[in-house]
Amino acid sequence: MRYLPQTEKDVVEMLKVIGVSSIEKLFGSIPPSCRTKNKLDLPPPLSEWDLNRYMDGLAAEMATGSEYTIFLGAGSYQHHIPASVSYLLGRSEFCTSYTPYQPEVSQGTLQAIYEFQSLCCRILGMDVATASHYDGATALAEAILVAIKKTKRNKIAISTLVHPLHRKVIDTYLRPVDCELIELKAREDGTTDFSDVPNDLAALVVQSPNFFGCIENLEKGAQSRPDKALFIVSFTEPLAYGLIKNPGSQGADIVAGEGQSLGIPSSFGGPGLGILTSSNELMRSLPGRLVGQTTDTQGKRGFVLTLATREQHIRREKATSNICSNNSLCAVNAAMYLASLGGSGFRQLAQLNRNKSEYLKEQLRNKGFNIPFSAPTFNEFVVDFGTDFDSRYQILLSQKIIAGLPLKRFYQNMSSYYLLCATEAVSKNDIDLLVQEVSS
Amino acid sequence: MTKLPGTQGLILEEPLLWEKGDKGRIGFSLPENDVGHFPLDSDLCGETPDLPDLSELEVIRHYTRLSQWNFGVDSGMYPLGSCTMKYNPKTNERQASLKGFQAAHPLLPDPLCQGGLRLIHELERLLTEITGMDAVSLQPAAGAHGELAGMLIMHAYHRKKGTKPTKIIIPDTAHGTNPASAALCGFKPVTVSSNTEGILDTNDVAALMDEDTAGIMITNPNTLGLFEKNLPDIAKIVHDRGGLVYCDGANLNALLGVVKLGEIGVDILHLNLHKTFSTPHGGGGPGSGPIAVLKHLEPFLPIPRVVNNESYSLQENFPDSIGRLLTFNGHFGILVRAYSYILSLGSELPRVTEYAVLNANYLKERLRKILHLAYDQPCLHECVFSDKEQHAFGVSSLDMAKRLIDYGFHPPTVYFPLVVPGAIMIEPTETESKEDLDLFITAFEIIAREAKTNPQLLHEAPHNTKVRRLDETTAARKPCLCG
Numbered sequence: 001m002r003y004l005p006q007t008e009k010d011v012v013e014m015l016k017v018i019g020v021s022s023i024e025k026l027f028g029s030i031p032p033s034c035r036t037k038n039k040l041d042l043p044p045p046l047s048e049w050d051l052n053r054y055m056d057g058l059a060a061e062m063a064t065g066s067e068y069t070i071f072l073g074a075g076s077y078q079h080h081i082p083a084s085v086s087y088l089l090g091r092s093e094f095c096t097s098y099t100p101y102q103p104e105v106s107q108g109t110l111q112a113i114y115e116f117q118s119l120c121c122r123i124l125g126m127d128v129a130t131a132s133h134y135d136g137a138t139a140l141a142e143a144i145l146v147a148i149k150k151t152k153r154n155k156i157a158i159s160t161l162v163h164p165l166h167r168k169v170i171d172t173y174l175r176p177v178d179c180e181l182i183e184l185k186a187r188e189d190g191t192t193d194f195s196d197v198p199n200d201l202a203a204l205v206v207q208s209p210n211f212f213g214c215i216e217n218l219e220k221g222a223q224s225r226p227d228k229a230l231f232i233v234s235f236t237e238p239l240a241y242g243l244i245k246n247p248g249s250q251g252a253d254i255v256a257g258e259g260q261s262l263g264i265p266s267s268f269g270g271p272g273l274g275i276l277t278s279s280n281e282l283m284r285s286l287p288g289r290l291v292g293q294t295t296d297t298q299g300k301r302g303f304v305l306t307l308a309t310r311e312q313h314i315r316r317e318k319a320t321s322n323i324c325s326n327n328s329l330c331a332v333n334a335a336m337y338l339a340s341l342g343g344s345g346f347r348q349l350a351q352l353n354r355n356k357s358e359y360l361k362e363q364l365r366n367k368g369f370n371i372p373f374s375a376p377t378f379n380e381f382v383v384d385f386g387t388d389f390d391s392r393y394q395i396l397l398s399q400k401i402i403a404g405l406p407l408k409r410f411y412q413n414m415s416s417y418y419l420l421c422a423t424e425a426v427s428k429n430d431i432d433l434l435v436q437e438v439s440s
Numbered sequence: 441m442t443k444l445p446g447t448q449g450l451i452l453e454e455p456l457l458w459e460k461g462d463k464g465r466i467g468f469s470l471p472e473n474d475v476g477h478f479p480l481d482s483d484l485c486g487e488t489p490d491l492p493d494l495s496e497l498e499v500i501r502h503y504t505r506l507s508q509w510n511f512g513v514d515s516g517m518y519p520l521g522s523c524t525m526k527y528n529p530k531t532n533e534r535q536a537s538l539k540g541f542q543a544a545h546p547l548l549p550d551p552l553c554q555g556g557l558r559l560i561h562e563l564e565r566l567l568t569e570i571t572g573m574d575a576v577s578l579q580p581a582a583g584a585h586g587e588l589a590g591m592l593i594m595h596a597y598h599r600k601k602g603t604k605p606t607k608i609i610i611p612d613t614a615h616g617t618n619p620a621s622a623a624l625c626g627f628k629p630v631t632v633s634s635n636t637e638g639i640l641d642t643n644d645v646a647a648l649m650d651e652d653t654a655g656i657m658i659t660n661p662n663t664l665g666l667f668e669k670n671l672p673d674i675a676k677i678v679h680d681r682g683g684l685v686y687c688d689g690a691n692l693n694a695l696l697g698v699v700k701l702g703e704i705g706v707d708i709l710h711l712n713l714h715k716t717f718s719t720p721h722g723g724g725g726p727g728s729g730p731i732a733v734l735k736h737l738e739p740f741l742p743i744p745r746v747v748n749n750e751s752y753s754l755q756e757n758f759p760d761s762i763g764r765l766l767t768f769n770g771h772f773g774i775l776v777r778a779y780s781y782i783l784s785l786g787s788e789l790p791r792v793t794e795y796a797v798l799n800a801n802y803l804k805e806r807l808r809k810i811l812h813l814a815y816d817q818p819c820l821h822e823c824v825f826s827d828k829e830q831h832a833f834g835v836s837s838l839d840m841a842k843r844l845i846d847y848g849f850h851p852p853t854v855y856f857p858l859v860v861p862g863a864i865m866i867e868p869t870e871t872e873s874k875e876d877l878d879l880f881i882t883a884f885e886i887i888a889r890e891a892k893t894n895p896q897l898l899h900e901a902p903h904n905t906k907v908r909r910l911d912e913t914t915a916a917r918k919p920c921l922c923g
Contacts, residue, residue: 059539076545138585302907313856327581
């Protein structure tokens with residue numbers, strides 16, 4: 001086996017040094033009653049070439065953009081990823097290293113994460129960003145736990161337009177916690193209704209652009225937050241902040257969301273990138289890793305993991321969270337992507353995404369389809385395809401067109417509504433084809 | 441003497457991203473706008489984010505230079521205890537980057553993602569076979585996330601039974617995530633000390649286990665690299681008093697084909713695919729921490745679950761489930777790598793454990809001549825020393841760890857487990873050759889001599905790295921987290 005270097009001669013020599021007669025004898029500390037009687041029932045080893053064939057076969061049973069025209073977004077976005085980014089990410093010094101606990105031999109990861117934290121702050125208008133979390137939903141759930149601890153209150157108001165699957169993850173995290181989740185309803189224009197926000201909240205949580213792609217009025221949200229409550233803004237499409245006002249400038253205390261769209265492949269849902277940022281006041285309450293700048297004994301600039309006294313390996317059960325990793329490589333991936341785009345590229349790409357989806361929206365409207373929510377959107381929006389569209393949707397699938405996401409799975413009263421996403425990765429031809437097919 | 445890998449070489453300086461570049465550059469091929477311009481209402485528009493503008497080559501050089509300041513498994517031996525830094529096979533990367541996997545949207549209709557669902561289902565089945573557990577969910581994103589899943593299952597199980605225990609037993613050798621995960625579910629950790637042999641004593645657990653205790657979290661083999669041989673008896677006591685046994689499977693690399701934890705009293709187990717099953721650590725993640733349970737706890741597993749009924753589908757209708765732990769389908773890209781690894785080794789998987797244990801015992805026997813061995817017991821996949829012998833010269837574990845860097849090795853885990861003062865915890869893994877182990881031993885022998893003759897050299901180590909020891913105190917006192 002090519003991963004196992006031991007030769008017979010090595011084994012003999014090593015056993016001699018250890019002073020036992022066989023490898024089997026090394027397991028003497030395990031009582032026979034604990035040993036398994038059953039040999040592992042595993043298939044024979046596959047050669048690399050057989051493995052390639054087998055995996056090629058599995059991968060071929062997945063619908064992707066080369067064959068299909070896909071208008072799915074809803075928290076995972078298809079964007080072009082430069083070859084340079086994929087190539088850099090393959091550098092095994094980034095990929096095969098551990099958490100940078102030995103900073104002298106981890107400056108690559110540490111500087112890259114420090115830069116990632118800084119770029120996140122610049123995009124979102126915040127003071128501090130963590131080194132990343134598992135995904136947007138867990139980052140948001142952790143943000144809510146911060147609010148509960150910080151305010152010592154247990155009531156959370158969350159917009160019904162926060163990604164439904166993120167809300168499910170929040171439910172899971174909060175299940176053992178004594179707290180109450182209050183849902184804020186949607187207004188007719190597809191944004192959150194802030195007119196009836198309860199008092200005594202630990203946090204007010206809203207997503208922008210929201211699950212329907214609509215841009216929320218965050219200033220209004222911030223104003224309607226009760227005294228001492230934290231205003232938490234989440235997102236699934238950070239590219240939008242290339243164009244729209246960032247949440248930090250509109251009063252957000254914590255901004256937490258999903259960074260997959262920053263050059264990370266969808267990869268059937270993971271790994272993604274949980275981004276968690278806050279104001280300076282909340283720095284020491286944040287969960288997860290933080291990288292900070294410092295100097296070495298010679299006065300040279302360097303970077304280290306810092307404020308570790310918040311974390312589980314020091315504080316154990318009193319830690320701010322149980323997390324012990326970040327999605328580091330995904331964070332580096334996002335930083336490489338942002339460095340490639342630059343500020344002006346980020347804005348142009350954001351505008352291009354807006355153009356694509358607005359064109360699609362306009363074409364559908366011209367064909368007589370109802371666009372039920374009037375609030376401005378970024379790169380996805382809701383369309384009402386009418387009551388009989390189900391079967392048409394299935395036919396389109398067989399023609400290799402995925403006409404968005406049926407919303408009835410998440411919102412019972414929206415049986416004929418579909419969430420459509422158009423990024424820079426779909427062409428005018430793709431859009432025209434969709435419009436033609438749905439209206440024929 | 442054979443030549444040690446550590447040397448000096450040209451390392452290139454590289455500023456921060458925003459200290460280079462110039463406005464107007466770009467490293468990205470922007471597609472043409474073929475659909476017309478649709479400006480956004482000006483009251484919604486913000487400023488252009490202040491990101492540095494760089495050309496493609498500037499980006500390439502930036503990250504290439506940064507990467508060269510890092511040490512990875514591909515650079516050299518990385519014997520971090522309890523981290524299982526084994527070789528990360530390149531064919532796994534090839535499989536994970538197949539377009540069908542990498543470009544697949546997580547909300548594809550079931551019939552259009554059969555390959556991915558089948559992969560999840562098959563990997564779950566292989567992991568049940570390897571662990572002796574009955575059912576697996578691949579959703580948890582990391583080891584600590586798997587622990588959280590396990591604690592939520594324990595919480596839900598007791599609620600369903602109508603009990604509300606408030607405590608949980610955790611050994612003093614446990615990783616810090618164990619008490620932190622338990623605390624997230626409202627359980628108060630009660631510490632049980634390990635005995636003079638470095639393992640748990642059945643009587644000590646019996647004295648703590650009562651009806652107000654949800655169960656026990658146990659790591660086997662534990663973080664001293666020792667097998668918790670009393671686990672079956674401990675499990676019986678815990679079960680008799682209404683509790684559940686949770687096992688942290690971080691050290692499963694020691695047990696493949698030898699022990700199936702599901703057969704010896706474990707109810708809930710989490711695995712670390714980034715340890716035992718060779719997926720890269722990525723500088724701190726992403727990992728994957730599947731959760732495995734016995735049959736009676738299967739209804740509590742996270743949703744969605746992959747069900748095979750003529751074709752594969754994602755199902756959510758499990759009313760007792762703890763719910764969803766991650767937005768989509770777990771860290772699928774990591775699952776592809778682990779699945780590829782298991783298929784590559786197949787029935788040869790037990791060799792991994794045999795050689796991992798052989799390597800660790802060989803290191804233990806050779807190094808005990810120069811380092812104090814914390815527990816003189818046969819070890820499994822890792823061994824724990826301390827700096828006791830070097831105290832006389834004023835040299836600490838940290839000094840020796842930093843000096844190893846100069847000789848071209850990543851240091852072992854130091855100062856953990858907490859029960860051994862000045863711990864040096866070494867896990868070589870099965871993928872290191874005898875020659876590399878011998879070089880590592882040689883380096884340690886030189887360092888032990890230097891400790892006696894020139895301790896200052898060690899206090900100031902490392903000498904050959906891009907930066908020297910860093911001021912962590914100021915970093916924490918005056919945090920600078922954003923530039």
